[in-house]
Amino acid sequence: MQRWSVVVPAKRLALAKTRLGPTGGRAEHEALVLALLGDTLEAAAAAPSVGALWVVTDDPRAAAVAARLGARVVAGEPAGGLNAALRHGAAATGAAWVAALNSDLPALRPAELDDALTRAAAVPRSFVADAEGTGTTLLAVTTGDLAPSFGPGSAAAHAASGALALDGDWPGLRRDVDTAEHLAAARALGAGPRTRAAEHEACA
């Protein structure tokens, strides 16, 4: 079975998830961002179609969590934000089958990622829209460039660039966490243990 190189971008903790609002103090906020990353990586690593996990980050604590969970760390990202970081990570894999996966999916289940990647294997380029239908949580390519267009309205941008929108009942894969409401929705779906513990600390 051909397996995927999955590239997960992780922003510097101090700069990440500003829309999440106050979640305790700064230390609690950073712990929560790190927990989202850890739960996402653990679920992704357990999907049989994932051959290797790559985390693109210049944050030492995110890098340490990634390495502990068996991911390869790609540092030294160029200026240019998320899409530049993803192009850098995709190039580092040297692989043809590359998927970009957000790091803020605490309710992700291995089986739903597996199902999405299995469908992605049948087409050149495809994506999974977020729960709102406007953003993107997964962008996958089997041939050619990843050509990421993440950012506001990225689902429409990916569709306009020829990527196929994948259909599927994948609530955890689609539930990225940008706001406190999203975090509550992820909790209702069943967030991973790190996120549950970090939320508990942040609200203590």
Ligand SMILES: Nc1nc2c(ncn2[C@@H]2O[C@H](COP(=O)(O)OP(=O)(O)OP(=O)(O)O)[C@@H](O)[C@H]2O)c(=O)[nH]1
């Ligand atoms: N390596 C890297 N990852 C990034 C960068 N910007 C965003 N990401 C990651 O891309 C994914 C989606 O990012 P957003 O949901 O926009 O997260 P964010 O920028 O932390 O959130 P806000 O501050 O609320 O806009 C998350 O996995 C982030 O960690 C970047 O410049 N470099």
Ligand SMILES: C=C(OP(=O)(O)O)C(=O)O
């Ligand atoms: C960067 C994106 O995520 P968010 O909407 O979470 O900022 C995106 O959906 O392309």
